[in-house]
Amino acid sequence: MTAPSRKTGAMADDGDDLHFCSTCAFSAACMQSGYDKSHLKELHVLVEHVGPFKEGEHLFREGDPFNAIAAVRSGTVKTYVTDANGREQVQGFFLPGEIIGLNAISHSRYPCNAVSLDSVLLCWFSFPTMAALATRMPGLQQQLFKLLSEDIGKAALLSGNYSADERTAAFLMGLSRRYASRGFSPNRFLLTMSRTDIANYLRLASESVSRVFRRFQDEGLLRVDRREIEILDRARLEELSRSILRE
Amino acid sequence: MTAPSRKTGAMADDGDDLHFCSTCAFSAACMQSGYDKSHLKELHVLVEHVGPFKEGEHLFREGDPFNAIAAVRSGTVKTYVTDANGREQVQGFFLPGEIIGLNAISHSRYPCNAVSLDSVLLCWFSFPTMAALATRMPGLQQQLFKLLSEDIGKAALLSGNYSADERTAAFLMGLSRRYASRGFSPNRFLLTMSRTDIANYLRLASESVSRVFRRFQDEGLLRVDRREIEILDRARLEELSRSILRE
DNA sequence: CGCTGGCTTGAAGGCTTTCAAAGGGTGTGG
DNA sequence: CCACACCCTTTGAAAGCCTTCAAGCCAGCG
Numbered sequence: 001m002t003a004p005s006r007k008t009g010a011m012a013d014d015g016d017d018l019h020f021c022s023t024c025a026f027s028a029a030c031m032q033s034g035y036d037k038s039h040l041k042e043l044h045v046l047v048e049h050v051g052p053f054k055e056g057e058h059l060f061r062e063g064d065p066f067n068a069i070a071a072v073r074s075g076t077v078k079t080y081v082t083d084a085n086g087r088e089q090v091q092g093f094f095l096p097g098e099i100i101g102l103n104a105i106s107h108s109r110y111p112c113n114a115v116s117l118d119s120v121l122l123c124w125f126s127f128p129t130m131a132a133l134a135t136r137m138p139g140l141q142q143q144l145f146k147l148l149s150e151d152i153g154k155a156a157l158l159s160g161n162y163s164a165d166e167r168t169a170a171f172l173m174g175l176s177r178r179y180a181s182r183g184f185s186p187n188r189f190l191l192t193m194s195r196t197d198i199a200n201y202l203r204l205a206s207e208s209v210s211r212v213f214r215r216f217q218d219e220g221l222l223r224v225d226r227r228e229i230e231i232l233d234r235a236r237l238e239e240l241s242r243s244i245l246r247e
Numbered sequence: 248m249t250a251p252s253r254k255t256g257a258m259a260d261d262g263d264d265l266h267f268c269s270t271c272a273f274s275a276a277c278m279q280s281g282y283d284k285s286h287l288k289e290l291h292v293l294v295e296h297v298g299p300f301k302e303g304e305h306l307f308r309e310g311d312p313f314n315a316i317a318a319v320r321s322g323t324v325k326t327y328v329t330d331a332n333g334r335e336q337v338q339g340f341f342l343p344g345e346i347i348g349l350n351a352i353s354h355s356r357y358p359c360n361a362v363s364l365d366s367v368l369l370c371w372f373s374f375p376t377m378a379a380l381a382t383r384m385p386g387l388q389q390q391l392f393k394l395l396s397e398d399i400g401k402a403a404l405l406s407g408n409y410s411a412d413e414r415t416a417a418f419l420m421g422l423s424r425r426y427a428s429r430g431f432s433p434n435r436f437l438l439t440m441s442r443t444d445i446a447n448y449l450r451l452a453s454e455s456v457s458r459v460f461r462r463f464q465d466e467g468l469l470r471v472d473r474r475e476i477e478i479l480d481r482a483r484l485e486e487l488s489r490s491i492l493r494e
Numbered sequence: 495c496g497c498t499g500g501c502t503t504g505a506a507g508g509c510t511t512t513c514a515a516a517g518g519g520t521g522t523g524g
Numbered sequence: 525c526c527a528c529a530c531c532c533t534t535t536g537a538a539a540g541c542c543t544t545c546a547a548g549c550c551a552g553c554g
Contacts (some may be wrong), residue, residue, distance in 0.1 A: 105396035148395035151350035155402030
């Protein structure tokens, strides 16, 4: 699967008039044959390219009226809620090609905050428009069902009572796989989030994340230099994360 | 919202030829006006009533080919997976009117086991058929999106690092509300699952569940007699579960 | 050069688990 | 109808893992 023709500059990799970014979660629905150009065009027309958002800028906040889902085009997005004690609970990190806002469909408002961790570009899809189009494009409907269903499973993953080691390993292997599927190295990547963010996501104290990283490094599983990660013993990390990722 | 006409006997409360059980999660899509009888009939025709399943009987197992979702008509269903260490991880309990199998849509196979905790009757919906019908019934499509989206949120609820007290309180208040919405007493109900099941769901040791129940009783929050629960201090339990249930 | 904020490291404490054993229903067989 | 066994549940005590608290470290930056 080769990338579509690209433009250069800040708004790059947004595909041309009749093609979508190859990394987008909707690409399967868009690029498959069987639909005529008019359908493709309809889907394309409902996309609104927005950004760039600067680091720390919010894409939406809890309680904002919901009307659209978003595909990350570049950068990383963190979603989170603030609990009764004022503590931040990170719900997820979204890499390019991944979809934000699916958990808002059942409400009329976004149930969480979304903030950019670096420079972020988005494709914004009006959800009512997309749902209407889905009634005429079974492939699109199917893709939406699939994305929604996947997120149910993802949310269940970290709910187990796993050890700090298992959680951390699963987090790293998860990132590794997702980067790999975008064509990046699975064994060397940069963490775009802080230790605190990772800890809030894994439901650990940030000190615990530090300690696990340190120990993983001492045991030769990986190399950590600030936010730079290198996987050294993939097999062992897979083993540790097996119970969470269910391969 | 009154119940539809009912029959007596084992297969009771399945509605008549043109009405669905009023407690079913699809009732909103079915009973709303705006659809003519033929649509209702189509939806009704794709339903297959099955059961009763006896306690401990499996509705499906992890790895079984997926082709249908199910609405619980009566009884309680538990879904679970077995992790790498052979430990059971309970994913959820499903009361009458609730839908099982939504997390299977993204796979071709069920990603978990489903077992009945008591005598269970089901409405079985062929998912391909339902999806096809949804392209002609926007209300049905919307309802499916909504149910899927809700489940994402539900799965995220218990993933926080909450205390045993908060988890237990949230579990009880959650059950209370769900029973209440079905027309049962919110303050007195029977637990259909064992302490072990509750513990596996809440990610606690079963001993911890016992201890919390005991302490809640000593503090006058509730009365526990084996599987019989009576809520005595609803305000305090709501308070405890607030951070999980988010109001 | 010193400040700031994120990260790391150490030690003490707490909540939950684990291990162990007793209690109490339920069902079966005598 | 009673006795016994089985299993779920409850209770107690010790251990473990992670958190909390506290302080030091390091890179980036004004």
